[in-house]
Amino acid sequence: MTTKATWKVSAAVMASRVLGLLREMMFAGLFGGSKWMDCFYLAFKVPNLLRDLFAEGALSQAFVTVFSKKLKAEGEESAWLLANKMMTLAAVFMSLITLLGMLLAPWIVDFLTSLSRAGNSPRAYNPEEIVLTVTMVRVMYPFILLVSLAALVMGMLNARNIFGMPALASCFFNLGSMIGGAVIGWWMDPAWGKQSLVGFAIGVVIGGLAQLVCQLPALRAAGYRFVADFRWCDSGVRQILRLMGPAVIAASVVQVNVVINAMFAYGVGEGAVSWLSYAFRLMQLPIGVFGVAVATVTLPALARAAVGGVSADFKPTLAKGLRLVAFMVLPSMFGLVLLAEPIVSVLYERGNFDAFDRMQTAVALRAYGYGLLCYAWLKVLQPAFYAIDKRWLPMMVSIFALGLNLGFNWFFVFVMRWGHESLALTTSISATVNFLILFCAMHKCVGDIGTRDLLGLLAKLAVAGVAMAAVCLLAQHFFFQDPGHLSWWLRAGGLMVTVGAAAAVYFVVARVLHVAEARDVLAMVTRRLRG
Numbered sequence: 001m002t003t004k005a006t007w008k009v010s011a012a013v014m015a016s017r018v019l020g021l022l023r024e025m026m027f028a029g030l031f032g033g034s035k036w037m038d039c040f041y042l043a044f045k046v047p048n049l050l051r052d053l054f055a056e057g058a059l060s061q062a063f064v065t066v067f068s069k070k071l072k073a074e075g076e077e078s079a080w081l082l083a084n085k086m087m088t089l090a091a092v093f094m095s096l097i098t099l100l101g102m103l104l105a106p107w108i109v110d111f112l113t114s115l116s117r118a119g120n121s122p123r124a125y126n127p128e129e130i131v132l133t134v135t136m137v138r139v140m141y142p143f144i145l146l147v148s149l150a151a152l153v154m155g156m157l158n159a160r161n162i163f164g165m166p167a168l169a170s171c172f173f174n175l176g177s178m179i180g181g182a183v184i185g186w187w188m189d190p191a192w193g194k195q196s197l198v199g200f201a202i203g204v205v206i207g208g209l210a211q212l213v214c215q216l217p218a219l220r221a222a223g224y225r226f227v228a229d230f231r232w233c234d235s236g237v238r239q240i241l242r243l244m245g246p247a248v249i250a251a252s253v254v255q256v257n258v259v260i261n262a263m264f265a266y267g268v269g270e271g272a273v274s275w276l277s278y279a280f281r282l283m284q285l286p287i288g289v290f291g292v293a294v295a296t297v298t299l300p301a302l303a304r305a306a307v308g309g310v311s312a313d314f315k316p317t318l319a320k321g322l323r324l325v326a327f328m329v330l331p332s333m334f335g336l337v338l339l340a341e342p343i344v345s346v347l348y349e350r351g352n353f354d355a356f357d358r359m360q361t362a363v364a365l366r367a368y369g370y371g372l373l374c375y376a377w378l379k380v381l382q383p384a385f386y387a388i389d390k391r392w393l394p395m396m397v398s399i400f401a402l403g404l405n406l407g408f409n410w411f412f413v414f415v416m417r418w419g420h421e422s423l424a425l426t427t428s429i430s431a432t433v434n435f436l437i438l439f440c441a442m443h444k445c446v447g448d449i450g451t452r453d454l455l456g457l458l459a460k461l462a463v464a465g466v467a468m469a470a471v472c473l474l475a476q477h478f479f480f481q482d483p484g485h486l487s488w489w490l491r492a493g494g495l496m497v498t499v500g501a502a503a504a505v506y507f508v509v510a511r512v513l514h515v516a517e518a519r520d521v522l523a524m525v526t527r528r529l530r531g
Contacts, residue, residue, distance in 0.1 A: 012167030017285045019174035024281045025347055026178065027200075032352030033271030033278075033360065036194040039129050041277045042112055042266060043136035044204065045259045046101070050144045059090070059148060061383045062243035063155040066236055071159055076223065082236040083156055084229040089237065090152055094145040101144075105137040112259075115267035132194055139201040146208035147173075153215045156224060165218040172214040177207030243386050245395075257405045257430055261423040264409045271360065272420035278348060279364035279424060286332035287376050294321050294328075294380055302387040314388070318442075319450030321380040323457050327517035329376040330461050331468055331506045335499060336369035338472035342498075345483040346491045355484045363421040371428025374435040381438050390445055397437045405430040457515065464509035471502040 031037040063086060071079040101108070109130055154166035181203020185196035258280065265272035302317055336343065340362040349358045385394045405426050412422035442449055475498040483491050510518040 012164055013170070015168065016170035016174060019171050019178070021281060021285060021347065023174050023178050024278055026182070028278060028348040028353040028357070029351035030192050031197070031274075032354065033274040033357045034352065035126070035129060035270045036132065036197055038266060038270065038273040039133045039194075040136060040197045040200065041273045042262055043109075043133045043201065044140060045112070045262050046108055046137050047140045047143045047204070049256065049259050050097070050101075051147045059240075059244060060151040060155050061386055062240045063152055064159055065243060065383075065386050066240045067155060068159045070236055079159075080224055081229070082234070083152070083224060084227050085232055085234055085237050086240060087149065087152055087226060088228050088230055089232050090148050091145070094148045098141050098145050101141040102138045105134045105141070109133045109137060112263055113266055115263050132197070135198060136201040139198060140204045142205050143208040146205070146212050150208070150212040150215065153212065153219050157215065157218055157222065160222050162218060162222060165215055169211045169215050172210040173207035175207070176210035177203040179203075180206035243391055245391075256402055257427050260402075260406060260409060261427060264413050264423050265420050268413060268420050268423075271357065272423075275357065275360045276364050276420055276424060278344070278361045279368055282336065282343065282347070282365055283368040283372060283375075286329055286336075286372065287379065294325050302384050315446055315449050318380070318384050319453065322377060322454055323450070324517055325376050325380055326373065326454065326457055326461060327510070327515065327521075329373050330458075330465055331503060333369055333372040334465050334469050334506075335472065335502065336372065337366050338469055338476065339480070339495070339498065340365040340369070342476075342480040342483045342491060342495050346488070346495050349484065350488070358484065360420070363419075364424045367421045367424035368428060370425070371431040374432040375428075377435050378431060378438070381435065381442065384442065385438070385445075388445065390441075393441050393445075394438060397434055397441070400437075401430040401434040404433060457517075460513040460515050461510065463513060464506045464515075467509045468502045468506040471505055472498065 027037060027040075031040075067079055067082060070082055113130060113133070150169060154169060157163070157166045177200070181200035183199075184202050185192070185199025188199045189196040258276075261276060262273050265276050302314060341358065344358050344362045344365060348361065349355070382394050385391060408426040408429060409423055412418045412426065416422070439449075443451065475494065479494050479498075480491075486494070507518060511522065
């Protein structure tokens, strides 16, 4: 793994996350924190969860691990044969899952909204909301078939060290879902009422198709030709499925937590699902740009370093990934926690998204922000267990984390009677516990993975973070006390200046403290400017 490759992926993922954020901004302006927007987000949780379970999580990680090893050990022809078998299997299996999901949609929605019918739930049961949610679940279910195939294509390209187009694929999803959804939504209801959200549900499927198709030219240029292959009784296929079994749970624990949170949030009251979704999108920006980017580049390298046993390159590669994530994500954590309200105000506060929505989204964003670093670290650490064939460990830890999340949700909402922000807090708690246990387990499996260096780096970054926090707090006190009373241009300009100043202070202090990652980034930027 190289810093240069990571930043190349980061740039592509940044574009995707920004487009995703623009999509959320469009939703916020059109629908705010309405009950109909709650229905859309609740409906999207179902295919989105399956995407993480079977596609961009477990399937992608397991396939990249086995495909990379086969490419190195047996050559290109054998690897492409495995790819044909998996593409065929995924197309058949996910088609069946799609049909089954569309048939079972009423029961799925009934389960997701069951907590709203609890005796002490403040949200009243509304049959109209249920009907709309069922319709949108059925419309969006084919998305999981398309994105599963897209994930396999992405895995093949990543294993061939082609990272740019796979990272950009999500841009095409966001563009397709935004443009297609807006056009069809306006056609269905020009007043942007609840029926227009069905148009946006169709847009999700259009986006999934775009995410698959945009990668095919790069895959063809890499030498792949698809031929349907139903001979699934193959050692490579079995190995991928064995890896997927526990990875289905382990790699998607946070997404499952998000679905559980949505179920509780739907029962908390109107707008809670939307507020959590808006905040979660903001948290996903640094996760996607930094955590996923590092993991994307690291996983093939770890898989190659584990061929025939754990080689000398395995631990340094993993340690480098964890340090790089810490350097890049820690300032994002400080920024999201300390500048939550002005960030939400600048990005979302317009149209039907008012000051109350801003405050409710900001408190959820702060709660999510507390676990941001551990959440990003998991993106690198979890796949490392699959590379060394210790897939059961993250699965068992994830089951524990899920139970912890469920218990805290129940306690905070139904015993303490806290609001939706407590649901975001449980996600941070479970992600932190999950990472700490897995880090100790990896230490026991392969030996020290640079714990002393990582702690030393965190100490230095904490000093840089405190300096950065001082800039954020000063801006919060003197400029952003009530961002809603400022014009949008003043809010946006003030936020850009604050973020720029805080980032500069963080980087300078890190450089003064001789943080190696700061030196690497500076050297890369300097080379870019000269070249």
